[in-house]
Amino acid sequence: MTRKLSISLPDDLAEHLDTVDNASAYIADAIRLRRKGERTREMFARHGVQITEEGVHAAGERLRTAEERRRQARAERTA
Amino acid sequence: MSVRLILDTSALLGYLAADTRAVEVSELMATVEDNGDTCGVPALCVIAAYQQASDQQRRMLMELTGSDDGPTVILPVLATDVGHLADLVAELPYDLAQAVNAAAKHDALLGTYRRNAYRDTLDPEEILDL
Numbered sequence: 001m002t003r004k005l006s007i008s009l010p011d012d013l014a015e016h017l018d019t020v021d022n023a024s025a026y027i028a029d030a031i032r033l034r035r036k037g038e039r040t041r042e043m044f045a046r047h048g049v050q051i052t053e054e055g056v057h058a059a060g061e062r063l064r065t066a067e068e069r070r071r072q073a074r075a076e077r078t079a
Numbered sequence: 080m081s082v083r084l085i086l087d088t089s090a091l092l093g094y095l096a097a098d099t100r101a102v103e104v105s106e107l108m109a110t111v112e113d114n115g116d117t118c119g120v121p122a123l124c125v126i127a128a129y130q131q132a133s134d135q136q137r138r139m140l141m142e143l144t145g146s147d148d149g150p151t152v153i154l155p156v157l158a159t160d161v162g163h164l165a166d167l168v169a170e171l172p173y174d175l176a177q178a179v180n181a182a183a184k185h186d187a188l189l190g191t192y193r194r195n196a197y198r199d200t201l202d203p204e205e206i207l208d209l
Contacts, residue, residue, distance in 0.1 A: 037113050040150045044109075047139050049094075049101045051109060059103070060110035063084065066188055066207045073204040 082119035082152065082185040083111050087178040089192040090209055091120065091128035094143065095136040100192070103209055107190060108150040119154045119185055120144050121177035154181045170200050 002024075009017070017023040044051055084107065086094075093100030108118050125144050129137055144151050156164060160180050167176035175193075179200050182189040188207040191197070197206060 033113070033115060036148060037109065039148065040109060040112055043142060043149070044105045047094075047101070047142075048097045049105045051102055051105045055102065055106040056109045056113065059106040060114070063107065063110060063188070063207065066204075070188065070204040073202065 081116050082154070082181075082187050083114070083116035084118045084207065085154075085178055085182045085185065085187050085189045086118050086120050086124070086151070087189060087191045087193070088124040088127040088131075088174045090190050091124060091140065091143075092131060093192055093209060095128065095132055095139055100209065104190070107207075107209075112150045118151045118190075119181055119187065120151045121154045121174065121181045122156060123174040123177040125153060127172075127174035154185075160184070167200060171196065 017026065020026045041051065086104065086108075090104050094104045095101070111118050125140065129140055132140055143149060144153050154177070156177060160177075163183070164173075164176055164180050167179050170176075171179065175196055178189055178191070179197065181187070182201070182205060189197070189201065189205060190207045190209050192209045194203075194206050194208055
C-alpha cells in the first residue's frame, strides 16, 4: 500500500530530488534509514548507553581519517 | 549496504561493559549505520564475548547482534573462509582469527581494544584503535 502525500521541502532539497529517477523511492529510503538509526539509538538507551550526535559525528571523522590513512599506506606499499 | 567496520571480541565486551567504552563503540556503530553501512561481528567473536558475559549482558549481546534490522550483522564462517582461517589460528585464537579473516574479506578496518594481539597478522593501519 502507498499513500500520496503533498510535502514541502527546502529549495535545495527539492532541486536535488529533481535529479533522481524515483523521488518517492528516494524519500522512502531516507525515512527508512532515519527510522533504523532511531531504533538503534533506542536500543542503546535501553542498554544504558547514552550517545550524543556530537560523539557520532566525531566517530565518523575518526573512522574516515583511519580509512584514509589505510588507503595512503596501501598506495605507498604498491608504489 | 556494505560491512564497513569489523568489531572483535574486545569491542563487543567494551559495549557490554556499559561504560565509556560502550559509548565509544556505540557512536561508531551509529555513524556507520547513519551512512547506510553496517558493522560486521564475526560469529566466533560473538561466541567468545557471550562466554565471558553475565546473563544480563548476554541478553544485550543478543539484541545487539541478533536483529536483522540492527546496527550489526553476524558474519558466519563459510567454506571459502576455512583455509585462511586455518592459517590464522596458528597465530591467533579462533575468534580473533575470524576477525582478521573478516576484515580482509570485507576490506574493512578492524575495531579493537587489543591492537597488540594482531601485531603479527595485520598491518597497523588496518586497525582502528578503540
